[in-house]
Amino acid sequence: MVSVQSSVLGFPRMGSDRQLKKAVEGFWKGTISGPQLTSITNQLKIDHWLLMKNLGIDVVPVGDFSMYDHILDLALMFNIIPTRFADEFSDKLDKISQSRSGESVYDQLDVYFAMARGIKSSARKNGDSTSSRNKAGEVADGIPSLEMKKWFDTNYHSMVPEISKSTQFKLLNNNILKDIKLAKQNGIESRPTITGPITLIHYCKVEEGNGSESINKWDFYKDLISVYVEFILELESNGVEWVTLEEPVLSLDLNESVKETFKSAYRLLEKELAEARRNGDSSNRKINIILANYFGAYENNLNLVIDLPFDGFHFDLVLGVDDLDSENLIKLSGKTVSLGLIDGRNIWKANTRGLYDFYLSNVSARFRNYGVKDIQISSSCPLLYVPFSTSPEKEHLDEEVYNKLSFAVEKVQEISLLKKAINDYETIGKTDAGLFDNGVAVLNRNHRKGISTDDPSEAIGNSGIKASPYRESEFKVRNEVQRKLLNLPLLPTTTIGSFPQTEQVRIQRQKFRKSQITSQEYDEFIKSKTKECIKWQHDIGLDVLVHGEFERTDMVEFFGNYLTGFTTTKNGWVQSYGSRCVKPPIIYGDVKRKSPMTVEIAKFAQDYANELAGNGNGKPVKGMLTGPVTIIQWSFVRNDIPIGRTAMQIALAIREEVCDLEANGIAVIQVDEPAIREGLPLRKKDQIEYKKWSVTSFKVATAGVKDSTQIHTHMCYSDFNEILEMIIDMDADVLTIENSKSNLKLIKESHESSANAYNAEIGPGVYDVHSPLIPSVSEMRNRIVELLKVYKNQNLWINPDCGLKTRNEAEVDASLKNMVAIARELRQSI
Ligand code: GLN
Ligand code: ZN
Secondary structure (H helix, E strand, O other): OOEEEEEOOOOOOOOOOOHHHHHHHHHHHOOOOHHHHHHHHHHHHHHHHHHHHHOOOOEEEEOOOOOOOHHHHHHHHOOOOOHHHHHHOHHHHHHHHHOOOOOOHHHHHHHHHHHHHOEOHHHOOOOOOOOOEOOOOOEOOOEOOOEEEEOOOOOOEEEEOEEOOOOOOOOOOOHHHHHHHHHHHOOOOEEEEEEOHHHHHHHOEEOOOOOOOOOOHHHHHHHHHHHHHHHHHHHHHOOOOEEEEEOHHHHOOOOHHHHHHHHHHHHHHHHHHHHHHHHOOOOOOOOEEEEEOOOOOOOOHHHHHOOOOOOEEEEEOOOOHHHHHOHHHHHHOOOEEEEEEEOOOOOEOOOHHHHHHHHHHHHHHHHHHHOOOEEEEEEOOOHHHOOOOOHHHOOOOOHHHHOOEOOHHHHHHHHHHHHHHHHHHHHHOOOOHHHHOOOOOOOOOOOOOOOOOOOHHHHHHHHOOOOOOOOOOOHHHHHHHHHHHHOOOOOOEOOOOEOOOOHHHHHHHHHHHOOOOOHHHHHHHHHHHHHHHHHHHHHHOOOOEEOEOOOOOOOOHHHHOOEOOEEOOOOOOEEEEOOEEEOOOEEOOOOOEOOOOOHHHHHHHHHHHHHHHOOOOOOOEEEEEEOHHHHHHOOEOOOOOOHHHHHHHHHHHHHHHHHHHHHOOOOEEEEEOOOOOOOOOOOHHHHHHHHHHHHHHHHHHHOOOOOOOEEEEEEOOOOHHHHHHHHHHHOOOEEEEOOOOOOHHHHHHHHHOHHHOOOOEEEEOOOOOOOOOOOOHHHHHHHHHHHHHHOOHHHEOEOOOOOOOOOOHHHHHHHHHHHHHHHHHHHHHO
């Protein structure tokens, strides 16, 4: 009989009360010392291990924890340190590599956090790292941090290690072994888990400006394999019996050369391990390696890995259930399989009864026939993507919603319960039915994949509004009407929406929340800020104004407050990157607009702009909304209906708002979709459905207006070409798009290939809002002159590349003045 165990691939790092965030930020500020930070994080790890163990998990993971990011951990561990840091920290790094035993652990912290956050020039040499960096890792001066990159299709961001000719791969630390020992001291038998070499290289880039541009990062796999071998052998010689290598790249469409590298790398790993064992002390039991893929099915990649020397395989049976039908499974004889049945990506209770039945009817006999040795019941992926526990929400949320939720702790319980039920069945032939009494009746495993988009007309029919996804006329016709009506100059200037959320704004919001000021007082404050903002833009001379978004904390939560079926948790934090966490709203029911959301403030701002103009005919103020795709992307969504249907419900709510804005005299309306690119599924074949529902929902949201109303959209993504087709289909009148890492070539090519050109108006950001530097007139001039070589004068807008809420007022004032000045200058000459 096959024995069934329970395991978890990884646990959230932050702690029940974001202890990790507080400790790490305290360390950066200097209020917490290195030893204190280490002891706090050790305690967190121990707490989490014990929690899992006490809830009945047999295989407790170590190595999933990180003080900042697991990819950054590997960069340091394997000495993948960019030259700029290797130079800066040469002494410390020498010390670290000489003493692997422990004295240099605090030196490691300095190097580690410097790579994470960069070093300000003023702080150099004393090792202080700084937070004055942007998402892309730039610091105004000093040493820039590593870049960040979205971790697959999650909302987590990992760091991007840099490989160069001078990278010397070696095992600089083995913090994972330390954790195994720490677990053992606390009575816990653990299993190490580590991101595998191919996924690691996938997330690396070639270091710039170091004469290394011509190298190919994949060529370094051999060096990397040698350090993995060293690492694995250290575990083995310490009696560790199993190690998990996580290779979620296997859920991607890999090109042939990466596939080849994958194969060669693992063959090499096998060979080097065998050689080392032959040459060394072979008294230790050979360590077993389990390969873990998640975030989807292996699909064809199973052909690639099934014959490689792994002792076990993990399957994501939430997003990758198709793998169960693979003919390759026959090769699992004698192996261990880990079945990811509990969803690590969403927050709904599992239908444990359904999973149990599914296991017994579909899984168990099959694997037994294949001759599988051991089975583990596990999470589909690490639980890093869900909040810690639902318990703080009990008093906070509606009972109906609360009863449906399962965060990390509860998911661990679900795994345990399933395992117990299965083992009961296998040993005594029955299971206590009461075990499954959690009130969840529907088995929904495929909520993000295979999303059959319902015909939009269905959702439209349900809501009773006539909602065509098509505008009255095509762009050319609308454009002419809008030009006459708006009467904007050439190269019109605008901003993306938010203005600085200053200390003052935050204080007033806090006071309002704590009921220290009345809602009327708060409203008045927001209106006075809005007025100030309109006057400011008017004086600077911008052409299309914004109200400034002072009333919003966040571009999704704000709208959630006005929609049915939305709620927010009290403590549902999820790590976004480093110490940063987000608290995604939860969409639990049918979405409808409860009341107008932005009409009052938009109209107020427009009225004031009209008043300033004297003649009642002020500059247009853009209405500002978040689009359905972004709302979905940054929330936890239902899994009992297709995601496309939720998108359509949100689209209809936004459409009502768009139409109300129009009816209230707002002639320009922006529907932001910054997250539209990041929602793109990992596999090409899944992208088709996504493109359909995302584009349709945007169109349904925006198509209800007359030709004369100008629809803008905004995206924070510079690789224009990848989603070009979608952008064209969205049929907005104006697109403002991030362009700070300017890839003009792509834009140019796409614009020139007349077959599928983007022909509407466009505002590629002329400066990077993430940098505190004030963009100079000449810098922006160069950029615009380049853009003018591609775009017709009439089509180009001049704007920053994203919202201004994180900048201070002085920076914004100076930058926008320069921006308007250059637009005015260039208007004369074209
Ligand atoms: N309108 C939003 C703002 O200006 C857009 C933010 C975004 O693109 N992420 O803040
Ligand atoms: Zn943006």
